[in-house]
Amino acid sequence: MKIIRTSTIPLSLNVLLKGQLKFLNGFFEIVGISSEGELLDEVKQREGIRTIAINMERGISPLKDLISLFRLYHILKSEKPAIVHSITPKAGLLTMLAGKMAGVPIRIHTFTGLIFPTKKGFIQKVLINMDRLLCSAATNIFPEGQGVKKDLINYKITSKPLKVIANGNVNGIDLNHFSAGKISEAQKEQLKKELNISESDFVFVFVGRLVGDKGINELVKAFSQISKNEERSKPVKLLLIGPLEEHLDPLQPETMEEIKNNPDILDLGFQKDVRPYFAISDALVFPSYREGFPNVVMQAGAMELPSIVSDINGCNEIIVEGQNGMIIPVKNSQKLKNAMETLLSDADLYHQLKMNSRPMIESRYEQSVVWQALLKEYKMLLKEENIYV
Structure with a gap:
C-alpha cells in the first residue's frame, strides 16, 4: 500500500x-x-x-x-x-x-x-x-x-x-532526544567558553529563520534596550540560532546593524543540533507573527526552558500563561521587553515556569x-x- x-x-x-x-x-x-x-x-x-x-x-x-x-x-x-x-x-x-x-x-x-x-x-x-x-x-x-x-x-x-x-x-516531540540530560556538563561548559558566556549571564535564545515575520525586529529592539540598561538585574545574552533569509522577508537595516554591533547578541546561524544551545540558555523567546504549531516551542519546553511567545496559533496552545511561560501581543516590542525583564527579575516566577515546562510537554505532545x-x-x-x- x-x-x-x-x-x-x-x-x-x-x-x-x-x-x-x-x-x-x-x-x-x-x-x-x-x-x-x-x-x-x-x-x-x-x-x-x-x-x-x-x-x-x-x-x-x-x-x-x-x-x-x-x-x-x-x-x-x-x-x-x-x-x-x-x-x-x-x-x-x-x-x-x-x-x-x-x-x-x-x-x-x-x-x-x-x-x-x-x-x-x-x-x-x-x-x-x-x-x-x-x-x-x-x-x-x-x-x-x-x-x-x-x-x-x-x-x-x-x-x-x-x-x-x-x-x-x-x-x-521526541522526549528522549530533547532532554536536558543528553547534554553533559562538560559540553555545556565548553560551549559557554567558546561563546564567552559567564555563569552570571541570563541567556535568552531564539531558534528559527531570521526574518521579519518571526518577530526578530521586535526581539532585537527589546533585547537591545535591556542589554544597554545599566540598572538591569543581571547581565544578559541573546542567542540567535537560524539562517538569515534576506531574499524573502528581510530584517530592517537597524536590526541588522544592532545584531552586528551588539556584543551581547550572538548570531550563530543554522545549527543542525539545537539542544546544546537550549542547554546553556535560560528561556526561549519566540515572538513570531504567525505559526501553525511551532516545534521549537515544544523542543524548548522538553529541554526544561520556559518560553515567551506571541499570542498566535500554536504558541498559545503549547504555552499556558503563568504556568510554563508568558504570552505577549504580536508585534509589540515593549510588551516583549517587559516579559523578558520579568523573567530576569522575578526568580520565583522563573523557577515555577521552568519546573512546569517539561511535564506540560510530556503530557500532551509525546x-x-x-x-x-x-x-x-x-x-x-x-x-x-x-x-x-
Missing part, C-alpha cells in the same frame, strides 16, 4: 517529519516528494524511503507552478498511491490538484500554518483563494492545531470537516502519540474507501 508525502522544500520533510516517515514505512510503502537538494538525499538515507525530486517554487510563479503541477500529475499517475498527503502551502496546492487529476482516492493536506491572516488587500485575497482551491481538491483537511482550525472556519476556506490529529502538531494517531487515521480512511491494508 503506497502513500506519498510531499512538501515544497526538502527541509520540511527532513525536519518537520523526522522519524515519522520511517515509522510509517513499517506499515506502508512511503515515498517522499520535494524539491531537489542534499536534504532530500538525507531524508532518503535516514528514513529509509524512496524519494523523488520535483522542484516547486515557494512564491507565486505561474509558469513554474504549471510545470511542477504536470510533473506531479505524471508521477502520481504512474505511482498510483492510495494516499497522497502534503504539508506546506505550495506543495499542498499542487499536490491536491495533481492528485485529483490523477485519481488518487485519498488526498490529505495538513495546514501547518496560515499565511493569509497576516496579509492584507489583494495579496490576502489571492492567498485565500489558493487555499480554497487546495481544499476543494483535497478529500481530507488536517489543521495542525485548534487555532489553525478556527482560522480556516472563520475565513470560510472550506466547508469540509476539519480534524486535528491527537493534541495538535504535525510530528510530536511523539509516539502523534504517530499512532496518524497511522490510525490512515487505516480508517483506507477502510472507508474499501482499500485494505
Whole structure:
C-alpha cells in the first residue's frame, strides 16, 4: 500500500517529519516528494524511503507552478498511491490538484500554518483563494492545531470537516532526544567558553529563520534596550540560532546593524543540533507573527526552558500563561521587553515556569502519540474507501 508525502522544500520533510516517515514505512510503502537538494538525499538515507525530486517554487510563479503541477500529475499517475498527503502551502496546492487529476482516492493536506491572516488587500485575497482551491481538491483537511482550525472556519476556506490529529502538531516531540540530560556538563561548559558566556549571564535564545515575520525586529529592539540598561538585574545574552533569509522577508537595516554591533547578541546561524544551545540558555523567546504549531516551542519546553511567545496559533496552545511561560501581543516590542525583564527579575516566577515546562510537554505532545494517531487515521480512511491494508 503506497502513500506519498510531499512538501515544497526538502527541509520540511527532513525536519518537520523526522522519524515519522520511517515509522510509517513499517506499515506502508512511503515515498517522499520535494524539491531537489542534499536534504532530500538525507531524508532518503535516514528514513529509509524512496524519494523523488520535483522542484516547486515557494512564491507565486505561474509558469513554474504549471510545470511542477504536470510533473506531479505524471508521477502520481504512474505511482498510483492510495494516499497522497502534503504539508506546506505550495506543495499542498499542487499536490491536491495533481492528485485529483490523477485519481488518487485519498488526498490529505495538513495546514501547518496560515499565511493569509497576516496579509492584507489583494495579496490576502489571492492567498485565500489558493487555499480554497487546495481544499476543494483535497478529500481530507488536517489543521495542525485548534487555532489553525478556527482560522480556516472563520475565513470560510472550506466547508469540509476539519480534524486535528491527537493534541495538535504535525510530528510530536521526541522526549528522549530533547532532554536536558543528553547534554553533559562538560559540553555545556565548553560551549559557554567558546561563546564567552559567564555563569552570571541570563541567556535568552531564539531558534528559527531570521526574518521579519518571526518577530526578530521586535526581539532585537527589546533585547537591545535591556542589554544597554545599566540598572538591569543581571547581565544578559541573546542567542540567535537560524539562517538569515534576506531574499524573502528581510530584517530592517537597524536590526541588522544592532545584531552586528551588539556584543551581547550572538548570531550563530543554522545549527543542525539545537539542544546544546537550549542547554546553556535560560528561556526561549519566540515572538513570531504567525505559526501553525511551532516545534521549537515544544523542543524548548522538553529541554526544561520556559518560553515567551506571541499570542498566535500554536504558541498559545503549547504555552499556558503563568504556568510554563508568558504570552505577549504580536508585534509589540515593549510588551516583549517587559516579559523578558520579568523573567530576569522575578526568580520565583522563573523557577515555577521552568519546573512546569517539561511535564506540560510530556503530557500532551509525546511523539509516539502523534504517530499512532496518524497511522490510525490512515487505516480508517483506507477502510472507508474499501482499500485494505
